[in-house]
Amino acid sequence: MNELAARRRLDPDARRTEILDAALRLYAVRPYAEVSTTDLAREAGVARALLNHYFGTKRALYLEALRELLTIPEQAAADLAGQRREDRVAAAVDWFLDTVSERRTLWLSVGIGLSGDAEVDAVVEDADETAVDRVLTALDRDPCDEPLRARVRAFFGMVRAASREWLVRGALDRPAVRKLLTTALVTILED
Amino acid sequence: MNELAARRRLDPDARRTEILDAALRLYAVRPYAEVSTTDLAREAGVARALLNHYFGTKRALYLEALRELLTIPEQAAADLAGQRREDRVAAAVDWFLDTVSERRTLWLSVGIGLSGDAEVDAVVEDADETAVDRVLTALDRDPCDEPLRARVRAFFGMVRAASREWLVRGALDRPAVRKLLTTALVTILED
DNA sequence: GCCGCTTGTTGGCAGCTTGTCAACAGGGTG
DNA sequence: CACCCTGTTGACAAGCTGCCAACAAGCGGC
Numbered sequence: 001m002n003e004l005a006a007r008r009r010l011d012p013d014a015r016r017t018e019i020l021d022a023a024l025r026l027y028a029v030r031p032y033a034e035v036s037t038t039d040l041a042r043e044a045g046v047a048r049a050l051l052n053h054y055f056g057t058k059r060a061l062y063l064e065a066l067r068e069l070l071t072i073p074e075q076a077a078a079d080l081a082g083q084r085r086e087d088r089v090a091a092a093v094d095w096f097l098d099t100v101s102e103r104r105t106l107w108l109s110v111g112i113g114l115s116g117d118a119e120v121d122a123v124v125e126d127a128d129e130t131a132v133d134r135v136l137t138a139l140d141r142d143p144c145d146e147p148l149r150a151r152v153r154a155f156f157g158m159v160r161a162a163s164r165e166w167l168v169r170g171a172l173d174r175p176a177v178r179k180l181l182t183t184a185l186v187t188i189l190e191d
Numbered sequence: 192m193n194e195l196a197a198r199r200r201l202d203p204d205a206r207r208t209e210i211l212d213a214a215l216r217l218y219a220v221r222p223y224a225e226v227s228t229t230d231l232a233r234e235a236g237v238a239r240a241l242l243n244h245y246f247g248t249k250r251a252l253y254l255e256a257l258r259e260l261l262t263i264p265e266q267a268a269a270d271l272a273g274q275r276r277e278d279r280v281a282a283a284v285d286w287f288l289d290t291v292s293e294r295r296t297l298w299l300s301v302g303i304g305l306s307g308d309a310e311v312d313a314v315v316e317d318a319d320e321t322a323v324d325r326v327l328t329a330l331d332r333d334p335c336d337e338p339l340r341a342r343v344r345a346f347f348g349m350v351r352a353a354s355r356e357w358l359v360r361g362a363l364d365r366p367a368v369r370k371l372l373t374t375a376l377v378t379i380l381e382d
Numbered sequence: 383g384c385c386g387c388t389t390g391t392t393g394g395c396a397g398c399t400t401g402t403c404a405a406c407a408g409g410g411t412g
Numbered sequence: 413c414a415c416c417c418t419g420t421t422g423a424c425a426a427g428c429t430g431c432c433a434a435c436a437a438g439c440g441g442c
Contacts, residue, residue, distance in 0.1 A: 009408045009419055031308045033224065037400065047421045052401060117222045150362035151371055157352025158375075162345035171341035180342055180379070184349075187378055188371070200390055200437045227428065238392045243430060385442085392435070399428075406421070412414090 016054055019044045023065040032062055063123055069107075070127035088139055089189070090182045097178065100163050108167060128156055141189060151188045158184060207245055210235045214256040223253055254314055260298075261318035279330055280380070281373045288369065291354050298354075319344055332380060342379045349375060 010018070022044035026035050037058050041048040055061035100107050132152045136143040143149070162180055165172045172180070201209070213235035217226050228249050232239040246252035291298050323343045327334040334340070350372060357368045 007407065007420065012419075015419080033308070036398085038398095048400085049402080049422080050420060053420080056401090058400070117224070146362055147367060150356040150360065150367075154349050154353035154356055154363075154371060157355075158345050158349035161348025164348075165341040165345055169341065171337055172345075176338060176341075179382075180345060183378055184375055187374055191370075198391065198436070203390075206390080228430090229428080239429090240393080240431080241391060244391080247430090249429065383442105386440090388437105388439085390435105390437080393433100395430105395432085397429090397431105400426090402424085402426105404421105404423095406419105408419080409417095411416085 012054075015046075015050070019046065019051060019054060019061070020065055020068060023061055024069060027062070027065055027069075059119070063119060066120065066123050067127075069103075070124065071130075085139065085189070086182070086186055089185050090178070092135060092138055093178055093181045093185065096159070096181075097163070097174065101167070104167055108164070128153055131156065139189065148189075155185055155188050203245075206237075206241075210237065210242060210245060210252070211256055211259060214252055215260060218253070218256055218260075250310070254310060257311065257314050258318070260294075261315065262321075276330065276380070277373070277377055280376050281369065283326060283329055284369055284372045284376065287350070287372075288354070288365065292358065295358055319347055322347065330380065339380075346376055346379050 019040070023035075023040055026039060026043050037048050037051055040051055040058075040061070044051075051058070051061055055064060132149050133143050135152060136145075136148070141148065159181060162172065162177050166174060166177045210231070214226075214231055217230060217234055228239050228242055231242055231249075231252070235242075242249070242252055246255060323340050324334050326343060327336075327339070332339065353363065353368050353371055356363045357365060363371070
């Protein structure tokens with residue numbers, strides 16, 4: 001930190017979120033490996049050492065940011081209109097697509113799927129677990145049926161790939177994605 | 192390089208593959224970021240600078256290894272037994288599952304899906320494109336139907352996630368995965 | 383058999399990155 | 413106003429990557 005900004009003394013929580021937000025801003029544009037702690041500190045308007053003070057390690061900060069990003073806002077998961085199961089499934093897919101397109105940049109920045117890094121994967125899997133819970137309860141299915149959960153997690157793999165086809169490649173438009181995912185989810189819920 | 196091994200002068204191609212194999216061995220166990228060029232050089236029994244000589248950059252070497260890993264062996268894609276489409280699809284899924292379980296360690300090491308890194312993603316997408324071609328031609332579908340290709344790519348997302356459920360989490364057994372993927376692929380091919 | 387050249391191979395250097403630590407300073411308290 | 417707690421910082425040490433000049437293995441000319 002060199003100039004223009006006098007030393008501000010902030011509440012720890014405030015500073016923490018300030019740094020986290022800065023990190024999210026950077027990771028939205030460049031992948032983890034290409035963002036140096038110097039960049040992070042500059043973006044947050046803070047000395048590099050402060051990152052370590054708050055998060056311990058560059059990696060830990062990244063994991064925090066990732067967790068923050070993947071935590072889907074609570075949102076109403078209950079009021080799915082439509083009586084037929086297929087309609088409710090379609091509504092769930094719609095809700096998801098809304099969320100994704102809204103957070104488009106960040107969602108895509110995190111990549112799609114697992115990274116091969118144990119800790120990163122743990123965070124992603126954690127978020128998935130929550131999402132599985134919401135989907136199953138919203139659709140009146142048993143959230144404890146482990147094979148079913150596994151199938152839904154597999155389905156999420158397709159969800160990620162499909163939204164990529166939609167948002168990045170433009171190879172599918174939204175109605176196509178909607179139909180693809182709805183059909184697939186209905187199929188998966190059977191049996 | 193310090194001792195025990197006199198200076199061997201190899202054919203460039205031989206040396207290249209020797210280094211590549213060593214890299215694949217290491218990346219099978221640890222993720223990219225945790226493998227240093229020193230490790231790579233030691234595993235290959237070679238001076239660190241030689242890696243740069245052959246591949247230019249640590250990242251480039253990684254990309255080569257990744258490409259090598261993802262290049263599914265040619266294999267007979269044509270002789271899919273069974274007349275009914277569903278049988279042929281099932282045969283294709285079986286063939287894929289065989290390949291995956293055979294290369295289990297390496298396949299899983301690379302992670303599942305895209306990383307958010309442009310170059311890495313390019314390699315993965317490239318491999319996917321080839322796989323899409325094989326699947327579509329093997330199943331007598333038009334390989335130029337772009338929306339269809341996109342759906343198959345989306346399907347691959349589920350394939351990755353499902354094989355992870357099978358091989359890593361053990362939440363699904365092979366028959367379950369087989370059925371899940373077969374049903375999904377059949378559904379996707381319709382429309 | 384000796385010499386020299388091509389080129390595969392190596393050790394060491396320079397720049398950059400991350401984590402740590404002691405020191406600095408904001409702002410509330412007596 | 414002096415003091416102390418603690419948020420904040422600059423500087424240092426260790427490690428990693430890419431580059432370059434130098435070394436030497438093996439082949440061809442004489």
